[in-house]
Amino acid sequence: MLAYGGKILRINLSKGKITTENLSEDLIKNYVGGRGFAARLLYDELKPGVDPLSPDNKLLIASGPLSGLFVPGAGKTTFASKSPATGSYGDSNVGGMLAPEIKYAGYDVIILEGKAVQPSYIYIENDKVEIRDAKKYWGRGAITTEKMLKEDLGEQFQIATIGPAGEKLVKFACISHDFGRQAGRTGVGTVMGSKNIKAIAIRGTRSLKMKDPKLLKKLSSDIIAIGQKHPNTKLFIEQGTASVTNWSNEQGAFPTRNFQSGYFEDHKKISGDVMIKETIVTNKACFGCPMACGKYAKTRKNNRDYYVEGPEYETAAMIGGDCAIGNIHDLTYANWLCDELGVDTISGGSVIAFAMECYEKGIITDKDTGGVKLKFGDIDSFEKILRQIVNREGIGDLLAEGVRVAAAKLGQNSGKFAMEVKGLEISGYESRKAPAMLLSYMTCDIGGHHNRAWAITHDIAVGRDKIEGKAPKVIELQHQRPIFDMLGCCRLQWVELETPLDYYSQVLTAATGIKFTLDDLIKASERVWNLTRLFLIRESKDFSRKVDYPPARFYEEKVQTGPTKDSMATKEQVNQLLDEYYEFRGWDKDGRPKAEKLKELGL
Amino acid sequence: MKIKLGGYGVLKNYVGPAENGREIDIAESKPIKDIIKEMNIPDGMVMLISVNDEQKNFDYLPQEGDDIKLIPPISGG
Ligand code: SF4
Numbered sequence: 068m069l070a071y072g073g074k075i076l077r078i079n080l081s082k083g084k085i086t087t088e089n090l091s092e093d094l095i096k097n098y099v100g101g102r103g104f105a106a107r108l109l110y111d112e113l114k115p116g117v118d119p120l121s122p123d124n125k126l127l128i129a130s131g132p133l134s135g136l137f138v139p140g141a142g143k144t145t146f147a148s149k150s151p152a153t154g155s156y157g158d159s160n161v162g163g164m165l166a167p168e169i170k171y172a173g174y175d176v177i178i179l180e181g182k183a184v185q186p187s188y189i190y191i192e193n194d195k196v197e198i199r200d201a202k203k204y205w206g207r208g209a210i211t212t213e214k215m216l217k218e219d220l221g222e223q224f225q226i227a228t229i230g231p232a233g234e235k236l237v238k239f240a241c242i243s244h245d246f247g248r249q250a251g252r253t254g255v256g257t258v259m260g261s262k263n264i265k266a267i268a269i270r271g272t273r274s275l276k277m278k279d280p281k282l283l284k285k286l287s288s289d290i291i292a293i294g295q296k297h298p299n300t301k302l303f304i305e306q307g308t309a310s311v312t313n314w315s316n317e318q319g320a321f322p323t324r325n326f327q328s329g330y331f332e333d334h335k336k337i338s339g340d341v342m343i344k345e346t347i348v349t350n351k352a353c354f355g356c357p358m359a360c361g362k363y364a365k366t367r368k369n370n371r372d373y374y375v376e377g378p379e380y381e382t383a384a385m386i387g388g389d390c391a392i393g394n395i396h397d398l399t400y401a402n403w404l405c406d407e408l409g410v411d412t413i414s415g416g417s418v419i420a421f422a423m424e425c426y427e428k429g430i431i432t433d434k435d436t437g438g439v440k441l442k443f444g445d446i447d448s449f450e451k452i453l454r455q456i457v458n459r460e461g462i463g464d465l466l467a468e469g470v471r472v473a474a475a476k477l478g479q480n481s482g483k484f485a486m487e488v489k490g491l492e493i494s495g496y497e498s499r500k501a502p503a504m505l506l507s508y509m510t511c512d513i514g515g516h517h518n519r520a521w522a523i524t525h526d527i528a529v530g531r532d533k534i535e536g537k538a539p540k541v542i543e544l545q546h547q548r549p550i551f552d553m554l555g556c557c558r559l560q561w562v563e564l565e566t567p568l569d570y571y572s573q574v575l576t577a578a579t580g581i582k583f584t585l586d587d588l589i590k591a592s593e594r595v596w597n598l599t600r601l602f603l604i605r606e607s608k609d610f611s612r613k614v615d616y617p618p619a620r621f622y623e624e625k626v627q628t629g630p631t632k633d634s635m636a637t638k639e640q641v642n643q644l645l646d647e648y649y650e651f652r653g654w655d656k657d658g659r660p661k662a663e664k665l666k667e668l669g670l
Numbered sequence: 671m672k673i674k675l676g677g678y679g680v681l682k683n684y685v686g687p688a689e690n691g692r693e694i695d696i697a698e699s700k701p702i703k704d705i706i707k708e709m710n711i712p713d714g715m716v717m718l719i720s721v722n723d724e725q726k727n728f729d730y731l732p733q734e735g736d737d738i739k740l741i742p743p744i745s746g747g
Contacts (some may be wrong), residue, residue, distance in 0.1 A: 236679040296689070297678065298720055298741055314717045314743045527682060527714045563744050565679060 070578035081181030101131035102552040105147035119151040120261040122182035131555020135167030140557025142354025143164035144254040156602040157253030162353035163245030168225040169270025183263035190611025201265040208407035229410020234261035239414030247376025251411035278580030294564040297459040305358040308380035319631030325420035329497035330629020333393025365398040375403040384495025385416030391443040417492035435462040483619040488515035500634035501526040503537040520544035539647040678739040703728040718745040
């Protein structure tokens, strides 16, 4: 089993039982690794209908076959579970150094099942695996906990930890790693908290064997050389993903004031070039990456320095634009708050933006907020409500459930502007005048997230009002982009620096000695996509195409200001997009994979 | 006046690859945004413009011999 760790590490927290299993060749050939392994194992091992926050749910931490090898950015780790946000398959990945360490310790996947009797952390040093007492760390911030564990165990341990939000089962709690990177989405941190696990500390000292290390080195050197020649390398090193903030506003695609608009008038105060002047201290890279896109920043508030990695574009969009925080220092501080408290900045921003709009409309009042005047653009009330959420106090207790549940409870038509799909808050692109991007959000298998198919440039290229013909591109991206989440390495070298995609099948073959073509990888990715759809169908009571509908704001309300002012999708267009999408996917009119499609994929 | 023009990513479809910029002849200097329009590149497809490896804005007036590269938007995470 070349290039793989070769083993699944299973930790039953209820019984304190630790076992290992060998990886099967069938799993490797059909599901490759990372997200592929996670989806298959969760589908097979979870009983239908389990409560995501019960001991019956499982949290999987998966590396990929390229993780830890001499491949640029080979440090991506997937966290996966049945999501408390969507009630279906959920995953989220994080860069940094964790996946390589998992491999060096001899594993590909770590499965946490059951629930620890008391706050605990997982200690892994090669074969030595222990469930240790975490009283000392419980209640502490995520950044603080990582620092404490590194001091206690040694700098060489890689740490993944939750903050207080995960402990309090806030539905959009993240898992943090490497002082500022997060597996932010789908509530993976909530599931970790529900298992009484504060952190995972891992150290591995084994080496990984490859089939043809010379060829792998040559291919990887080519990937690096291609990237070094591309101007986006410089751009990413200077500004990271925040370099797209201005462009997104110029396109009217920047979520603003809870997606009431697609243009934030203060965007130039929070963009990447402002970060260069005001906040960036140094650059940070993941394992083996020559393009350090992480921006380590500093701000100062109340006579204290705060260090944080970010804000990334998504944070700028969802807290900057969506909550209208138009000052880079306030935004950096808000980013630090979310990171330390262990809150996903995308869902966290969306939830607070939703609450701000509810307050503006009188749906939430001073009585609910304990007197906090919750206003767009006001960092102090943002902080107060965020802390109420994390402490589950007052209205925060309801908001901690996410916008779907909060809107259902608050009523008064607030569901219309609860900006989620399948229960997961939508990330940072206003999509009323970008049907392919809208379809990406509608059909993303983990809920409203952009990373599976970033299709807005396709809308721009072929026409932003055009509906027909958008589905095939979205599907193509939904198969290509998640390949990297299966391989356990960063996709930016491909998607931003133009490394041809088939390099990665060659690298994988050189590493494992198993012949993988690009078509094999795309097929595996399609297999996973259909499997996560089956998961959703299995978990849905009255499954229909409605699961793929966007929030009503997108088809009942026009964009208020900016370049996309007055644009709006219609319900008919939403259905038209889905009709085409289902047809190209080989799904029926309700969005169920047809028998022949499942057969074709070996499902 | 002769300039070299090429693009990255999807912009290759409109102006050819940046590594091998194609030479074009323009009668008189005009803002680069006008040239982008003439190439039928949709609004919003160009995020950045590099001229002789320096970033310029859309109002830049090309000079004889400029090597102009058009860069599409990045995906923001
Ligand atoms: S490009 Fe950025 S996210 Fe990707 S591996 Fe490098 S530092 Fe990490």
